[in-house]
Amino acid sequence: MRIKKSLFLIFHFALLIFFAACSVKTTPIYAVIKTPQIRVADEGFIKEGFGYKKLIIYKAANKPIEITIKNSYICFKNKCIDKATFIHNYISKTYPTDFFDKILNYECIRGFFCKSYKNKILFKDNKKKILIMIKEIK
Numbered sequence: 001m002r003i004k005k006s007l008f009l010i011f012h013f014a015l016l017i018f019f020a021a022c023s024v025k026t027t028p029i030y031a032v033i034k035t036p037q038i039r040v041a042d043e044g045f046i047k048e049g050f051g052y053k054k055l056i057i058y059k060a061a062n063k064p065i066e067i068t069i070k071n072s073y074i075c076f077k078n079k080c081i082d083k084a085t086f087i088h089n090y091i092s093k094t095y096p097t098d099f100f101d102k103i104l105n106y107e108c109i110r111g112f113f114c115k116s117y118k119n120k121i122l123f124k125d126n127k128k129k130i131l132i133m134i135k136e137i138k
Helices: 002-021 083-091 099-104
Strands: 025-034 039-049 052-057 065-070 073-076 079-082 113-116 120-125 130-136
Touching: 025 052, 052 099, 065 099, 073 083, 079 083, 083 099, 099 130
Parallel strands: none
Antiparallel strands: 025 039, 025 130, 039 052, 052 065, 065 073, 073 079, 113 120, 120 130
């Protein structure tokens, strides 16, 4: 009897861990990212899991652009580099290292033209020719 109760508890605990670990929030979006290094505008998804966010933008009939933001690094084009290096190489040297974290959380960055709404963010830097717009699709 005790073995059955133990197996019952272990089974339910394993199910709880499985579903909690596999939970991923997926939000459909329309995104525009125009920088000197990245140029893409199309529909996609933001996938949010435990400890990461992934921005996937589908380019018309091409391989999708994927940017994965984890705690201290960003993965892009099958390469993972630290956030500061990614921002320096692909966006601008003067932007903060948590730039993409704030953009994906719909938070504005001080000192730049930025408008944020509940489900949309628009970031614009005319001097460096950078435009980022992310809008949730309902």
